[in-house]
Amino acid sequence: MKAGHVHFSLPARFFHWLMAPFVIAMLFIGVGMVATVSRLHLTLIAIHRPLGIAIFVLVVLRLIVRITHRPPPLPADMPGWQRCMALGSHWVLYLLLFAMPLIGWSMLSAGGFPVHMFPGFDLPPIVPQNPRLYAFLRGAHTWLAMLLFVTFLAHLAAAMFHGLIRRDGVFSSMARGNRG
Template sequence: MTNTSRHFSPLARLLHWIMAVLILAMLFVGVAMVATVSHAHATLIALHRPLGVALLVLYGLFIAMPLIGWAMLSAGGYPVTLFGAWHLPAIVPQNVDLFALLRAMHTWLAFTLFATVLAHIAAALFHGLIRRDGVFSSMARGGR
């Protein structure tokens, strides 16, 4: 969203909700398998910066989760097949100790991703229900 825009573009909203659906689907499948100008401005900026870091962590998780999952399956000797047709090559050698390490990492990252998604939902609800500053509606419906 730019400073001159009053709402998120339809493409930004579409990408956000596609990512939301995909992340939620990934989490459920994984579980199934095992700015204001006021006296509060400085406080809000102090809160905003770590949230920006959290966003970077979230994108890092988006990249790390599937790669570690692929490596884990490779180390376990399990084939990775996409849509029943495409077979991905192993990206690490088959090794039971490496499989155990990658499985633990994948599990830890899944819980971290789940906690990050919950924090994102909490922030959205905070903006929508408490601050009522239009941030929630700008992503939900496009109006701000």
């Protein structure tokens, strides 16, 4: 990708860099929620729910951009297994960022808990109240959150590998776009 490489579109870069701190915050908030029983727990929940829905809306928009704006090609000298890992890990990230908020919303619905977005506005339940379903979805949400954390770390490691070691333009294609 060195000479004459192309960059991600402006909308793709916008959503990527907008979502990155949201996802990082969500991972830390999620850990904090399960690690504390103090009054801070309720504050973290109050942030976690609307942030999850915001991530859901952003990932839907980002998927539309991904489908309508082709990403730049990977470097020609990149091994095939790395190409497969790159493509697969990106789609796993999209899937998790899409599924996690829906599972969380479903879990709360099954538990009979409202999803407060802001004062005066709650999301409607999307599944019937059911304690068994709640327990299943709670476990699924936890395990998928761990998978999201591992996938995020792998994505970050790959970005650093391309930016600091290979210096092949993959990182800069998302970091700075068409500028020099």
